[in-house]
Amino acid sequence: MDGIHDLGGKQGHGPVPVDTGDAPFSHDWERRMWGLAREGLVPSMTIDWFRHGLEMMVPADYLTQSYFEKWATNYLMIFADDGIASLQEIEAGHVADPAPRAAAKTTQEVVEQVRTGCTDFSLPPDAPAKFSIGDKVLTLDHGTAPHTRLPGYARGRHGTIIAHHGAHLLPDEGAKGRHVGDHLYTISFTARELWGPDAHPADTVTLELWESYLVPPR
Amino acid sequence: MTSFDSDKAAELHRHLHSHLPSDPALRVKALESLAIERGLVAPETIDAWVEAYSEHIGPMRGAQVIARAWTDPDFKSRLMENATEAIKDFGFEGNATGHLHAVENTDAQHNMVVCTLCSCYPFSILGMSPAWYKSAAYRSRAVREPRAVLAEFGVFLPDDVALRVWDSTAELRYIVVPQRPDGTDGWDADRLAGIVTRNSMIGTERDLKAEG
Structure with missing residues (x-):
C-alpha cells in the first residue's frame, strides 16, 4: 500500500540520529516488548500481517511512535483482531477469564530457540x-x-x-x-x-x- | 483467528488510538499482562529473552564471523557463497538469518544496508538494531543520498569508490564484510574480532582501526 511506512526517498526527516549509543534498549518497557515479541504470541498471524498491521496504524502515530512503541500498538490491534483479548479487556489491561500460566523458559532455552528458529521462506x-x-x-x-x-x-x-x-x-x-x-x-x-x-x-x-x-x- | 482484513485493522487502530494510554510503558504493560493471563508467555521467559539479547546475542557474533573470514580463506569463500550455512560453524544461525548474504567492501566498492519499508535486520548475528537504523531519517535518506548519510557518520567516501545500498525488501538479510585494516598482520581471530564494529557490518563505518 502507498502508506506512511514507505519512507525510501522521502525528504524532510532531518539528520540521522547517529549518536544513539550501543545499548540495545533504552527503557525497561522496550526490553519487555522485545521479549514478548520473540515469543510470537499469535500463532494465526503471518509476518506480513504483522508488517501490514504497522502500515495500517494512524499515520501520525506511525511517524511519532518509536520502533518498540509501534510494536506494542500493533500487537494490541492484532490481539483484538484475533480475539485473544476484547477491546474492553485491552483497555482494562486484564482478561476476564485467565488461562493457566505458560511454562517458563530459561535463557539457555531461548538462545537455543533462536538457533532452531531459523526460518526458510523459500x-x-x-x-x-x-x-x-x-x-x-x-x-x-x-x-x-x-x-x-x-x-x-x-x-x-x-x-x-x-x-x-x-x-x-x-x-x-x-x-x-x-x-x-x-x-x-x-x-x-x-x-x-x-x-x-x-x-x-x-x-x-x-x-x-x-x-x-x-x-x-x- | 487473525482476520487478515485490512479495513478491520484500520478500524481497530483508530479505536486504540483514542482509548489507549499515551505512555508506551503502560501500553506494553497492558500487552504483557494480557499475554501472561492468556497463558501465551511466562514473565520469566520475557526476562530470558532480554538476557539472551543483552548478554549472548549481539554484534560480537558478527565480529567473530568477520574475523574468521579475514583469517581463513576457505571460511571466507563459504561465507560469500552461502552465509546462512557458513555461520552454522558458530551456531549463530536463527532469527532473521535464514537467507543471510555477505557483501564485501573493496578499494573500489562500499556496501551499506537499510530497510526502507520497516526495519528488517539480521538479529541472530548482529543482535538488536541500533536506534538510528530504525529512524525515519535513515530509512528515507539511505537510498536517496547515501553519501550524505555516510558523512553524518564521519565517512567521507571518495568519488572513485562506488557505493551500493542494499534495501532489504524481502526476507534476505545482509552483513557487510569490512576491509581488514593495515597494521593487523599476525593478529589472531579473537584480537581481530575486537576491532570489528557493529556499524562496519551495516556499512555506516568503513575504515576500521588497528587498535586493541
Whole structure:
C-alpha cells in the first residue's frame, strides 16, 4: 500500500540520529516488548500481517511512535483482531477469564530457540522463472493492495537482475494469510535511474523484488 | 483467528488510538499482562529473552564471523557463497538469518544496508538494531543520498569508490564484510574480532582501526 511506512526517498526527516549509543534498549518497557515479541504470541498471524498491521496504524502515530512503541500498538490491534483479548479487556489491561500460566523458559532455552528458529521462506516454484541473471526488467508503476514490498521509489524503473533466489513466499499474499510462492530476484538500479542526473554515476541501489512486480523493459 | 482484513485493522487502530494510554510503558504493560493471563508467555521467559539479547546475542557474533573470514580463506569463500550455512560453524544461525548474504567492501566498492519499508535486520548475528537504523531519517535518506548519510557518520567516501545500498525488501538479510585494516598482520581471530564494529557490518563505518 502507498502508506506512511514507505519512507525510501522521502525528504524532510532531518539528520540521522547517529549518536544513539550501543545499548540495545533504552527503557525497561522496550526490553519487555522485545521479549514478548520473540515469543510470537499469535500463532494465526503471518509476518506480513504483522508488517501490514504497522502500515495500517494512524499515520501520525506511525511517524511519532518509536520502533518498540509501534510494536506494542500493533500487537494490541492484532490481539483484538484475533480475539485473544476484547477491546474492553485491552483497555482494562486484564482478561476476564485467565488461562493457566505458560511454562517458563530459561535463557539457555531461548538462545537455543533462536538457533532452531531459523526460518526458510523459500518454496518450491510452481512455474519456471521468466527472467535470468543479467536481464533488464521494468518494475510495475503501481503497487498491489493492500500489502506490497515494492516501494514507491522503485516503481516504473528499469533495473538489472543480479541474483535469482528461486521462489519465496509472496508478501502480498502472506498479508492475506495465504502461502503463495513467486520467483524472487535481486535487482540493481542505478542511482541515476532512481534519483536523476545529480546522483553519483557509480552508485547503485539493490532491492529484492518478486516476479509479479516485474515486466520486460519497454 | 487473525482476520487478515485490512479495513478491520484500520478500524481497530483508530479505536486504540483514542482509548489507549499515551505512555508506551503502560501500553506494553497492558500487552504483557494480557499475554501472561492468556497463558501465551511466562514473565520469566520475557526476562530470558532480554538476557539472551543483552548478554549472548549481539554484534560480537558478527565480529567473530568477520574475523574468521579475514583469517581463513576457505571460511571466507563459504561465507560469500552461502552465509546462512557458513555461520552454522558458530551456531549463530536463527532469527532473521535464514537467507543471510555477505557483501564485501573493496578499494573500489562500499556496501551499506537499510530497510526502507520497516526495519528488517539480521538479529541472530548482529543482535538488536541500533536506534538510528530504525529512524525515519535513515530509512528515507539511505537510498536517496547515501553519501550524505555516510558523512553524518564521519565517512567521507571518495568519488572513485562506488557505493551500493542494499534495501532489504524481502526476507534476505545482509552483513557487510569490512576491509581488514593495515597494521593487523599476525593478529589472531579473537584480537581481530575486537576491532570489528557493529556499524562496519551495516556499512555506516568503513575504515576500521588497528587498535586493541
